[in-house]
Amino acid sequence: MMKDQLRAVSGQIIAIGVALLMGAIIILMVGESPVRVFMTLLRGAFGDQEKIAGTLLQTTPILICGVAACIGLRGGMFNVGIEGQLFLGGFAAAWVGFAMPLPAGIHTLAALALAVVAGAAWVAIPAYFRARYNTNEVVSTILSNYVAVLLTSYFTIFLFKRPGGWSETPPILPTSYLPEIFTFSRLNWGLVIGLMLAVGAALVFRYTKWGYSVTMVGSAPKFAEYGGVNVKRQGFMVLLLSGAVGGLAGGVETLGVHHRFMEGFAPGFGFDGLIAALLANGSPVATIFTALFFGALRNGSLLLEVDTSASREIITVIQALIILSVSAQVLVRKRGDSRAGERRWKF
Amino acid sequence: MLSNTPGSPTLHSTAAMAVELTGITKRFGVFVANDGIDLAVRRGEIHAIIGENGAGKTTLMNILFGLLQPDEGSIQLNGEEIVIADPSVAIKAGLGMVHQHFKLVPSLSVADNVFLGMEIRRHGLIDHAAQVARTRELSKRFGLQVDPTERVGLLSVGIEQRIEILKVLVRGARTIILDEPTAVLTPQESRELFQTLRSFVAEGMTVIFISHHLEEVMEVSDTVTVLRNGKKVATRPTAELSKDELVHMMVGREVSFDRRPRASLHGDVVLEVKDLWARDDRLLPALRDASFTVRSGEVVGIAGVAGNGQTELAEVLSGLRPASHGMAWLKGQNLTALSPAAIREAGLAHVPGDRMVRGVDRNASISANILMGRQHRAPWSRGGVLNWNAIGQNAETLIKDFDIRARGPGDAVKRLSGGNIQKVVLAREFTNGADFLLIDQPTRGVDIGAQEAIHDEIMRQRAAGRAILLISVQLDELAALADRILVMFNGRIMGEVAGDDADEERIGMMMAGVAAPELAAETA
Numbered sequence: 001m002m003k004d005q006l007r008a009v010s011g012q013i014i015a016i017g018v019a020l021l022m023g024a025i026i027i028l029m030v031g032e033s034p035v036r037v038f039m040t041l042l043r044g045a046f047g048d049q050e051k052i053a054g055t056l057l058q059t060t061p062i063l064i065c066g067v068a069a070c071i072g073l074r075g076g077m078f079n080v081g082i083e084g085q086l087f088l089g090g091f092a093a094a095w096v097g098f099a100m101p102l103p104a105g106i107h108t109l110a111a112l113a114l115a116v117v118a119g120a121a122w123v124a125i126p127a128y129f130r131a132r133y134n135t136n137e138v139v140s141t142i143l144s145n146y147v148a149v150l151l152t153s154y155f156t157i158f159l160f161k162r163p164g165g166w167s168e169t170p171p172i173l174p175t176s177y178l179p180e181i182f183t184f185s186r187l188n189w190g191l192v193i194g195l196m197l198a199v200g201a202a203l204v205f206r207y208t209k210w211g212y213s214v215t216m217v218g219s220a221p222k223f224a225e226y227g228g229v230n231v232k233r234q235g236f237m238v239l240l241l242s243g244a245v246g247g248l249a250g251g252v253e254t255l256g257v258h259h260r261f262m263e264g265f266a267p268g269f270g271f272d273g274l275i276a277a278l279l280a281n282g283s284p285v286a287t288i289f290t291a292l293f294f295g296a297l298r299n300g301s302l303l304l305e306v307d308t309s310a311s312r313e314i315i316t317v318i319q320a321l322i323i324l325s326v327s328a329q330v331l332v333r334k335r336g337d338s339r340a341g342e343r344r345w346k347f
Numbered sequence: 348m349l350s351n352t353p354g355s356p357t358l359h360s361t362a363a364m365a366v367e368l369t370g371i372t373k374r375f376g377v378f379v380a381n382d383g384i385d386l387a388v389r390r391g392e393i394h395a396i397i398g399e400n401g402a403g404k405t406t407l408m409n410i411l412f413g414l415l416q417p418d419e420g421s422i423q424l425n426g427e428e429i430v431i432a433d434p435s436v437a438i439k440a441g442l443g444m445v446h447q448h449f450k451l452v453p454s455l456s457v458a459d460n461v462f463l464g465m466e467i468r469r470h471g472l473i474d475h476a477a478q479v480a481r482t483r484e485l486s487k488r489f490g491l492q493v494d495p496t497e498r499v500g501l502l503s504v505g506i507e508q509r510i511e512i513l514k515v516l517v518r519g520a521r522t523i524i525l526d527e528p529t530a531v532l533t534p535q536e537s538r539e540l541f542q543t544l545r546s547f548v549a550e551g552m553t554v555i556f557i558s559h560h561l562e563e564v565m566e567v568s569d570t571v572t573v574l575r576n577g578k579k580v581a582t583r584p585t586a587e588l589s590k591d592e593l594v595h596m597m598v599g600r601e602v603s604f605d606r607r608p609r610a611s612l613h614g615d616v617v618l619e620v621k622d623l624w625a626r627d628d629r630l631l632p633a634l635r636d637a638s639f640t641v642r643s644g645e646v647v648g649i650a651g652v653a654g655n656g657q658t659e660l661a662e663v664l665s666g667l668r669p670a671s672h673g674m675a676w677l678k679g680q681n682l683t684a685l686s687p688a689a690i691r692e693a694g695l696a697h698v699p700g701d702r703m704v705r706g707v708d709r710n711a712s713i714s715a716n717i718l719m720g721r722q723h724r725a726p727w728s729r730g731g732v733l734n735w736n737a738i739g740q741n742a743e744t745l746i747k748d749f750d751i752r753a754r755g756p757g758d759a760v761k762r763l764s765g766g767n768i769q770k771v772v773l774a775r776e777f778t779n780g781a782d783f784l785l786i787d788q789p790t791r792g793v794d795i796g797a798q799e800a801i802h803d804e805i806m807r808q809r810a811a812g813r814a815i816l817l818i819s820v821q822l823d824e825l826a827a828l829a830d831r832i833l834v835m836f837n838g839r840i841m842g843e844v845a846g847d848d849a850d851e852e853r854i855g856m857m858m859a860g861v862a863a864p865e866l867a868a869e870t871a
Contacts, residue, residue, distance in 0.1 A: 207735070209728045212718065220708035225667060226699060227719035228688030 008281055015329040016279075016293075019321035026317055032310045041315070044303030045296035053185035054302075057257065059295030060187075061086070061266055063194035064249035065273020066280070066287040067201050068242045073282040074205055075238030076218035077130075081123055081141030082246040083270025084148025088122045089115035089247025091152040093254040094261035095160070097172025107176040112251045119247015120240050122148060127239035131232045137239065145270070153263050168262030178256035188256035194291075197245065201284040214238055246270065272298075275319065279326055294319070364426065365390040365522050365553040366411065371420035373406055380406040381417070382577040388522070388570075390425075393544055393554045395568035395585070397561075398597055399794035402574040404557045405447075408524050411555075412444045413437040424522075443520025445511045447527050453500030457493050458482040461513045485516055489546050490539065503654060505536040512543070522553040527792075529563055533820065534855070541567040561590050562823075573597055597795060606827050606846070607806050612644025613830075617694075617783050617814035618664075623673035623683075625659045632671070633659040635838035641814040643782065646805065648829030648846070649818040650854055656838035657818045658700060661787045664816070665697045666690040677783055691720055696776040698769075700787035700818065706772040709761040713753060714742040716760050717775045745774040750800060766797030773801060777808055784808055787818045802828060822851055836860045 024034035045055045065082045072079035096102075096111035126140035153167070160169045178188040205211035216224040217234045225231045253266045272294050279293075280286035301315040366388040373381040381403045388394045396404050409415040411422065413431035422429055424440050431437050434444075451460050458478040459466075467477045482495035491509040493502075499510065508528060515523055525544075529537045544554050544567060558564050564571055564585070571588060573580040573596040580596045618641040627633035634656040641647045651657055662668035664675060666687035675682040680693045691697075699705035707716050718738050721727050726737045742756035751770045753763055760768055769789065776784065786805065790798040805828055809815055819825050825832050826849040834841045834857035841857040844850065 207733050209722045209731045209733055212715070212722055212733060216708055216711070216715075216719065219710055220704075222701075222704045223706065223708050223719065225687060226665070226697065226705045228686070228691045230686070230688070 011329050012279060012281070012326060015325040016322055019318060019325045022321045022325070023314070023318040027310060027314060030310060030314075032308055037304065037308055037310050037314065040303055040307045041297065041300035044300035044307075046300075047303075049182075050184050051299065053182055053187040055292070055296045055299040056191055057185060057187045057295075058298040059292050060190045060194050060256070061249050061253050061269040062272045062276055062294050062298075063288060063291035064190070064197060064252060065246060065270050066276040066291045067194070067197045067273075067284050068245035068249065069274040069277035070280070070282050070284045070287055071201060071245060072238060072242035073277060074211075074218050075214040075235060076221060077235055077239050077242065078138045079123065079141055079239060079242040079246070080138055080274060081126065081144045081148070081243070081270075082249070082273055083268070084141075084145035085119035085122050085243045085246030086250035086253070086266060086270045087148045087152045088118040089250030090254045090258075090265055091155060091169075091250070091261045092118035092247070093176075093251035094169050094172055097176040097255065098160075098170045098260070101173060102175060104175040107173065108178060108255060111172075111176050111255055112248060115247045115251025115254075116244045117247070119250065120244035122247070123239050123243025127236045127243070130239065131236040152261065152265075156261060156263055162260075166262060168260050171260045172255065176255055177259065178252060180256075186257055188252075190252035190256040193248075193252060195288065197248075198284040198288050205284075249273070272319075275323055279322065363389060365424070366555070367423040367426075368407070368411065369421050369423070371407060371410060371417045371422075373403075373410060373415060373417050379577050381410070383420070384574070384577075384579045386572055386579070387582070388553060388555055390553050391548050391551050392569040393548055393556060393567055395556045395558055395564040395571045396574060397558055397564050397571055397593070398574035399796060402597075402794075403577040404574055405526055406577075407574070408444065408526060408555065408557060411437070412442060412524060438518050438520070441519060441521040442524065443515030443518060443522070444524040445508065445515055445526065445528060449504075449507045449511050451499045451507055451510060453498070455499060456495065457497050457499060457502075457510055457513075458495040460499050460510055461495075461517055463514075465518065481517070482513060485513055489516070489543050491543055492539075505532050508532065508536075508540070509543075520552075522555065523547060524555045524557070526557045528556065529558065529560060534822070534858075537563065561593055564593070565590060594795065607802065609806070609809070609830070612809070612812065614643035614645075614812060616640045617643050618675065618677055618816065620664075620675045621673055623660070623663060623675055624671045625656075625663045625668055626671050627659055633838050634663065636673070637838075637840050638673075639833055639840065641783070641816050643812045643814045644809060645831070646809050646815040646817055646829045646846075648825035648832040649816065649835055650822060650825050650832050651820070651835035651858055655835045655858075657787070657835055659838070660835075661697070661700065661785055661818060664690075664785055665695060665699075691779075691781070694780075694782040696779055696781035696784045698772055698776050698784070698786040698789055700791070702765075702769060702772060702788075702791075707760045707768060710759060712742075712757050712759055713746065713751070713763075713771055714739050714756040716771055717742045717745060717756075719775065721775075721779055745778060749774040749804070764794075766793040769793050769801065770797065773804060777804060782812075782814060784813050784815045785818075786815060788820065789817070790819075790821070790824060822849070822854060825849065826851075834858055 027034045027037050044051060046052055065086060068082050069079060093111040093115040096114050100110070102110055122144065123141065126137050126144055129135040129140060130137045156169055157167050162168055162170045178190055180186060180188045205215055213224065213229045214234050216227070217229055217231050221231050249269065250266070254261055258265060273291070276290040276294050277287050279290040297315045297318065301312045304310055304312050304314065364387050366386070368384060368386040371381050371384045372379070384407060386407070396407070398404050406415065410417050411431070413434045413436055422431060429440060452463065458475065461482050462478045467474045467481070479495040485491070486493050491513060493506055493509050499507065528540060532540060544556065547554055556568060568585045570582060571585050571593065572582040573593070575597060621638050623634060623637045624632060625634040637660060639647065649657055649660070659668060663670045664682060666682065666685055670683040677690065677693050677695060682690055685693065703709065718727060722733065726734055728734065739756045746753055746756060749770045751774065752767050760771060763771065789801050789805065793801065805815065805817070817825065817829055826846065829846040832844045832846055832849055832854065834844065834854055836858060837860060841860070841862050844854055
């Protein structure tokens with residue numbers, strides 16, 4: 001057991017190393033020094049306390065989305081619709097925030113609760129079709145993203161647009177804010193929510209009957225069915241929970257960072273979260289670290305265009321390289337058992 | 348001869364030995380799978396390699412076929428030293444291997460599968476007619492009955508194996524290695540296979556045959572090599588050996604296959620099945636009008652060639668497949684209306700035939716595997732929270748009680764051998780307090796030592812008053828254990844035979860579709 005885990009971890013680290021090496025070659029090709037780019041990234045991510053707080057701020061939504069993805073993966077469900085759930089959750093929280101005056105504290109909780117409901121409701125459609133007709137949830141959740149993004153844009157522009165401003169809703173009331181942790185950064189209690197979710201999910205998987213059943217459905221569905229687990233129902237529940245956490249990620253982003261909902265809000269966090277979860281092999285606790293890695297890349301990249309001639313897009317390239325080398329690494333490690341690879345990536 | 352046979356000079360060599368392995372040693376970490384094994388296979392003989400699971404048979408053959416490289420030792424083919432770096436070298440040298448697991452393309456025809464990767468071409472296109480003709484010719488010559496134009500996806504496992512053998516022949520093999528070929532075959536199919544193997548040696552070819560079935564080895568082989576714990580015990584002409592001697596060499600102790608002694612315990616009816624019908628995955632009727640009862644303290648056997656409705660029967664009784672008609676009551680509760688979980692609650696334990704897929708999660712620990720089906724109950728869980736301490740201790744006890752060879756309850760099931768995996772399943776199912784045990788192929792792919800232990804355990808469960816339905820394709824297993832044997836053919840129960848006078852002839856007739864009344868009329 002320990003040896004397997006050690007091998008898995010070292011495999012991921014090697015994969016990231018290979019990706020960074022390839023990234024370095026590409027940086028060389030655009031005529032910039034890889035050392036300088038990586039040092040700038042590092043400085044931009046961890047250079048001082050504000051930078052560190054900024055990195056943690058970027059990490060928060062990736063972490064929560066990552067936990068959402070982990071929940072799905074554990075039950076054998078590939079929720080690629082976290083991005084859409086995040087948008088709907090973000091909008092739902094904003095709506096409670098600006099339209100429904102409530103006492104402080106309660107207001108925040110109500111907004112988060114509606115974000116959770118919105119995320120779960122949005123994934124319920126693909127989840128229902130999966131449970132009822134065995135539709136491939138990968139396709140239906142991917143497609144639901146586009147609808148979610150455009151639907152929230154429509155709400156924002158045509159129904160709730162702030163007069164005179166950008167394509168954004170009115171600001172939420174301060175009673176609904178997620179409190180900030182430091183004075184020098186917008187870093188807020190969302191991070192704590194994310195950490196608690198990650199640890200909580202790990203505990204639920206390990207120590208509850210439900211977690212055990214879901215894990216078995218994910219890793220050996222026919223065995224679970226034989227043992228009396230209702231495979232379809234648990235698959236549905238897992239997607240629903242995954243979507244709920246995705247919606248929560250949006251709520252946290254609205255209440256903690258933007259304090260309003262706007263078009264193009266929080267781009268790519270859902271996908272980054274999914275990748276962080278895959279990189280962490282579906283372990284919520286390991287996702288804390290992979291999410292931090294992606295958060296650092298994002299935050300570090302802000303300094304890139306200021307201090308170097310490399311484009312900020314280089315981090316997208318590096319992320320893509322990481323996905324490639326991690327999936328290659330999984331296939332190499334389980335050579336001969338290509339089904340393991342298929343199951344893991346499921347495309 | 349075979350038109351595709353490469354003009355390899357080794358074919359015309361005069362050496363008497365087709366294959367000679369000398370001092371083959373193969374280690375996996377600290378585990379020594381093959382320990383200095385010498386093996387000489389005479390040209391034109393059927394040479395059986397026999398041993399328990401884990402004795403090193405498959406490893407040795409994989410080395411010969413180039414799938415593994417030996418750490419020490421050398422290989423000679425037809426008297427010439429050769430390094431078999433990969434299977435393509437082996438194939439060129441005239442070796443062919445039929446593996447346990449077939450690799451066929453279900454959507455292609457038989458002939459297309461046979462010639463896959465070496466298609467006969469005409470004007471740059473695949474010459475299907477020629478492939479069909481070649482396949483037909485070979486299948487006739489060696490008694491491998493197949494329709495070359497049939498799509499593989501529609502065929503049974505027995506026929507798939509014939510296709511695999513044809514693939515090997517088309518590639519010009521003169522020495523054919525078969526790894527446990529009969530594990531997937533019915534007795535009739537096995538007999539046909541043996542005919543084919545004899546026709547190979549009649550044409551001067553050589554057959555190496557891996558098995559752990561004594562009868563088969565006695566029946567078909569000329570020479571036997573026995574392996575035990577990675578070492579060679581002996582190579583002897585089959586004619587000089589008795590079954591007892593062979594068993595003794597394999598396991599190092601005596602094993603009995605005789606009928607188990609028993610006291611009559613027949614109690615109340617636990618399971619009653621009436622007019623039960625079910626469809627298979629293609630929605631065709633697969634179980635037809637089955638009616639029978641199982642009483643407590645009774646082992647009822649279901650005999651039959653695999654694929655005659657036994658799987659569907661087991662799945663209906665465990666709630667994994669809906670019945671299309673009829674009823675089945677477990678202690679008065681109608682099973683056909685219940686979910687798998689509810690049937691377990693009503694008192695079912697199920698040892699599934701498809702052990703690796705249904706019976707375990709290979710990646711999970713022994714503890715987690717043993718937890719399945721009882722995760723709802725105290726002390727394993729309280730208020731939805733699992734008690735891993737209790738679960739682990741229980742697993743540890745069961746590992747001892749059922750003699751599961753593992754390092755501990757945290758061991759992943761995939762690290763265990765086939766027999767030990769089956770013991771994990773038995774340990775879980777036999778200790779969950781159920782009154783009705785549905786046991787499907789309990790010893791398939793399990794070595795003799797473990798087989799005996801499993802049979803002992805089944806008899807213990809019988810003595811404890813459980814009602815047992817034992818489905819098996821192995822007649823000797825049913826004859827040893829069952830109080831009554833029901834024979835299935837084409838989804839129907841053809842008749843019943845008392846275990847005490849289980850007569851292979853009579854059961855065989857019913858397995859082939861002759862109904863019991865007709866048999867009675869015949870003998871009258």
